[in-house]
Amino acid sequence: MTQSVTPELRRWIIEQASAGFEPEAVLTSMVASGWQEAVALEALESTLREHLRSQAAQRPAATIAAAPAEGVPVPDLDLSQSPRQIDAGDRVVDVIVSLNHPRVVVLGNLLSAEECDALIAAARPHMARSLTVETKTGGEELNPDRTSSGMFFTRGQTPEVAAVEARIARLLNWPLENGEGVQVLNYKPGAEYKPHYDYFDTNEPGTPTILRRGGQRVATLVMYLNEPTRGGGTTFPDVGFEVAPVRGNAVFFSYDRAHPSTRTLHGGAPVIEGEKWVATKWLREREFV
Ligand code: PD2
Ligand code: ZN
Numbered sequence: 001m002t003q004s005v006t007p008e009l010r011r012w013i014i015e016q017a018s019a020g021f022e023p024e025a026v027l028t029s030m031v032a033s034g035w036q037e038a039v040a041l042e043a044l045e046s047t048l049r050e051h052l053r054s055q056a057a058q059r060p061a062a063t064i065a066a067a068p069a070e071g072v073p074v075p076d077l078d079l080s081q082s083p084r085q086i087d088a089g090d091r092v093v094d095v096i097v098s099l100n101h102p103r104v105v106v107l108g109n110l111l112s113a114e115e116c117d118a119l120i121a122a123a124r125p126h127m128a129r130s131l132t133v134e135t136k137t138g139g140e141e142l143n144p145d146r147t148s149s150g151m152f153f154t155r156g157q158t159p160e161v162a163a164v165e166a167r168i169a170r171l172l173n174w175p176l177e178n179g180e181g182v183q184v185l186n187y188k189p190g191a192e193y194k195p196h197y198d199y200f201d202t203n204e205p206g207t208p209t210i211l212r213r214g215g216q217r218v219a220t221l222v223m224y225l226n227e228p229t230r231g232g233g234t235t236f237p238d239v240g241f242e243v244a245p246v247r248g249n250a251v252f253f254s255y256d257r258a259h260p261s262t263r264t265l266h267g268g269a270p271v272i273e274g275e276k277w278v279a280t281k282w283l284r285e286r287e288f289v
Contacts, residue, residue, distance in 0.1 A: 003036055005043040013047045023048065023209035041213075042152070048206040053196060054145065071256025075174035075219040075283050077105055088171040090163065096249070102236060102263040103254045106243055110171075110250045111164065116225040118160040120277050123184035126151040147191040148268070153182045155288075168221060168281055172252065177287040178214060184225070185268075187232060187276040193268035195237050198282060199258040215285030219254035220266075223279045231272030238263040245276055 016026045031037050077086060077095070085092050094108030111119075127149040156162040161182055169176040185193070198220045200207045222234055224245040233242040234251050238260075243251040255262035268276070 003039045005039065005046075009035075009043055010047045013043065014051050017048060017051070017206065023206050027209075045206075045210050045213075049200070049210065050146070067259040067261040068257050072216070072218060072285060074103070074254040074256045075172035075252075076103065076254060077171060077252070078173070079105070086171060088167045091167055093167075093171060099239070099241070102239060104236065104241065105252045107171075107250045107252060108246075109248055110167070111223055111225070111248045113248060115160050115164060116247055116277075118158070119164075119182075119184060119279055120225050122158050122160070123151050123153070123186075123277075123279075127184070127186055145194040145196070148185040148187045148193060150183055150185045152180075153184070155179060155181050157181070164223075164279075165281070172219065172221070172283065174219070174283050175287070178284045180214075180217075180282045180284065180288050183280045183282075185276075185278050185280065187228070187268065187271045187278075189231075189271050189273060189275070191276075192270040195235065195265050195267035197255070197258075197260070197262075197264060198266075199255055199262075199264075202258050213284070214288035216258055217282045218256065218285055219252065219283040220264075221250055221252045221281040221283070223250040223281070224248065225277035225279055227274070228271045228276040229274035231270050232274075232276040233269045235267050235269050236263070236265065237267070238265050242269065245278070 013026060016029075017023070027037075027040055031040055035043070079095065079098055083095060085094055087093075088110075091110070091112075093110050096106040096108045098105045128151065129149045153161045155165060155176070164182070165176055165179060168174075168179065187193075199217050200210050222243075224247055227245055227247050232245050234245070235242045236253075243249075253264050253266065255264045268278075
């Protein structure tokens, strides 16, 4: 039977974390009270991630650690010969624009219109509004930084998901197993995703637990499944760069260290008219289990 994560469970997770319980202990008691381990782990991770993100947003910038001197290997496309197109196995993908710092590549025609529609159709019945919990009152709050709704596929969950994942692995020269499940997000007019980093903050107490599933995130691919009429671009505020959401296109960016020096601060600008659907693929250092 499929178990779904309730706002009450999320509130309870934050209460446990705020009371000083280690994530491992919270996970153990969730499993003991009948939650499937995979569901419990996902609920734990996503709840703590959102919670830590909202806390981090309120902290002064002075607490940011120095950048590690050595970066790690990251996914990348082979652009050494400045190709206009790249063979991704089952599809030829267009290279529209690339930057080196931050490493950002805008891709055209990564997904067919049929694949975009199939991903939306498969995701639509499972969309849930992103909530965060107000720890002072115990009430639920809509996360003001992230007003979209979303869902995760597991790796290979549908034929379209599996095909897209294989294409991404070949395109970005990165093992398929290192990918998280595809996340689908839907933004209605006014919804946005405020600028943030996708890597996990190494200063946060919950991060070691998150990293057990495959290490750090090292790259992101945001795939546009439809086209809002106005607004909804993906922005990179550090470099004044904005990617227009065009159906089938995607923006790739990588970060070789969990640090702002990567200049990968990015956000989803508010949708002004129409709605926006994206699928995000995050890539980890190692196999994501
Ligand atoms: O929807 C977007 O444009 C967007 C922007 C920033 C998605 C993400 N981040 C993400 O899924 O991490
Ligand atoms: Zn992001």
